[in-house]
Amino acid sequence: MSVTENNVKKYTTFGVDANANEVYTFSNIDRLKTLLNKYSKERHLILGGGSNVLFTEDFDGVILINKILGIETVFEDNESIHLKVGAGIVWHKFVLHCVNEELGGVENLSFIPGSVGASPMQNIGAYGVEIKNVFVELEAINKESMEIERFDKSSCKFGYRESVFKRELKDKYVITSVTFRLSKKPKINSSYGAINEELRSRGIKNPTIKDISEVVIAIRQSKLPDPKKIGNAGSFFKNPIVTKNILDSIQEKFSEVPNYPVDDEHVKLAAGWLIEKAGWKGKTFDTYGVHKKQALVLVNYGGANGNEIFKLSEQIIFDIKSKFGITLEREVNII
Numbered sequence: 001m002s003v004t005e006n007n008v009k010k011y012t013t014f015g016v017d018a019n020a021n022e023v024y025t026f027s028n029i030d031r032l033k034t035l036l037n038k039y040s041k042e043r044h045l046i047l048g049g050g051s052n053v054l055f056t057e058d059f060d061g062v063i064l065i066n067k068i069l070g071i072e073t074v075f076e077d078n079e080s081i082h083l084k085v086g087a088g089i090v091w092h093k094f095v096l097h098c099v100n101e102e103l104g105g106v107e108n109l110s111f112i113p114g115s116v117g118a119s120p121m122q123n124i125g126a127y128g129v130e131i132k133n134v135f136v137e138l139e140a141i142n143k144e145s146m147e148i149e150r151f152d153k154s155s156c157k158f159g160y161r162e163s164v165f166k167r168e169l170k171d172k173y174v175i176t177s178v179t180f181r182l183s184k185k186p187k188i189n190s191s192y193g194a195i196n197e198e199l200r201s202r203g204i205k206n207p208t209i210k211d212i213s214e215v216v217i218a219i220r221q222s223k224l225p226d227p228k229k230i231g232n233a234g235s236f237f238k239n240p241i242v243t244k245n246i247l248d249s250i251q252e253k254f255s256e257v258p259n260y261p262v263d264d265e266h267v268k269l270a271a272g273w274l275i276e277k278a279g280w281k282g283k284t285f286d287t288y289g290v291h292k293k294q295a296l297v298l299v300n301y302g303g304a305n306g307n308e309i310f311k312l313s314e315q316i317i318f319d320i321k322s323k324f325g326i327t328l329e330r331e332v333n334i335i
């Protein structure tokens, strides 16, 4: 189906104005191939929910929005089930499907916006779980050969907010389905501090996966802005991984700095904490700014220009470098 509106604003959660030459949706592989063939000389951008992109200028090319649906059981035994999920399915709808069927593994990832097809792009993660923990394989169309190829876990090269599709295979494939392994005997993962606190305050001692899902939704709603009301793309930056020497030097001044072990020599710091300490939290510049409750989230209060938001991110990167000696990396895909 051709979409008549070529302004990308309504297809993204940041909600900034930018025009594309054409915008189409596709709900099956034949349609996708037809569109890729028809526009083979133009740039393409694949979008799911548009919740991890910031347009800083018009897109001189064709936007293809993935709407491939369907959930299929491809393997099942007493312990687990493998579900092959259409890339266009809304991620949280898939999570709710699993929670309702009492299939464990993705409940900690409740309420992350976007599509199933984008979930491997940055190995989405939250509250102690990443999709690599439940990932079996994915299918993707090679945009050059038009063949469907399969990627197992190791060929996806998952890392913290990373995969091969953000690096060496960037823009070369369209992910059409992802297969996940869900457990019929779910193990509850409530290791993340905020989950435990919320369970305790609700008086829940033996949580079910439904409890975990509900608690995660409540925590997320309490700190992250709702994109329907305030434009944003979640964390704008990644949490930096630094050497223990850098941690020591920050701790000399701020003993309370949150840090999480990575390996013998490295720790992960909270970029939100660094940005807050540097004085940016809640800063507002007319139509855009840094969110009041979560300094890692840059926001569009309405009518902001993508380039202004990008420039704000540059200022923050510069300031954190000069104050802490750490270079923040953007998580959001800049178009």
Ligand code: FAD
Pocket (backbone or CB within 6 Å): 013, 045, 046, 047, 048, 049, 050, 051, 052, 053, 066, 087, 112, 113, 114, 115, 116, 117, 118, 119, 121, 122, 123, 124, 125, 126, 173, 174, 175, 176, 224, 225, 226, 227, 232, 233, 234, 235, 333
């Ligand atoms: P899009 O924004 O549409 O696309 C993202 C990138 O993937 C683009 O480069 C696009 O070209 C590419 N892409 C999309 N679909 C395909 C496909 N089928 N094939 C090939 N390339 C594709 N992320 C987390 O990891 N954890 C969180 O806790 C989290 N919380 C968030 C909270 C909020 C309020 C918001 C707005 C975002 C949050 N995010 C989080 C970021 C975002 O939800 C995820 O990155 C999500 O996976 C993006 O999905 P999407 O379909 O919207 O991707």
Ligand code: EPU
Pocket (backbone or CB within 6 Å): 125, 126, 127, 128, 233, 234, 235, 236, 237, 238, 239, 258, 270, 271, 272, 273, 274, 276, 281, 293, 294, 295, 296, 331
């Ligand atoms: N913090 C501050 N000030 C802030 C924000 C955070 O001091 O303004 C501190 C918190 O007090 C806490 C620490 O930083 O000690 C971590 O905060 P939080 O638990 O809110 O998580 P985060 O590191 O800010 C990450 C992910 C989120 C994910 C949550 C929960 C990244 C870049 N972000 O945020 O993912 O939902 O953990 O697991 O890894 C996203 O990727 O878009 C995203 C929202």
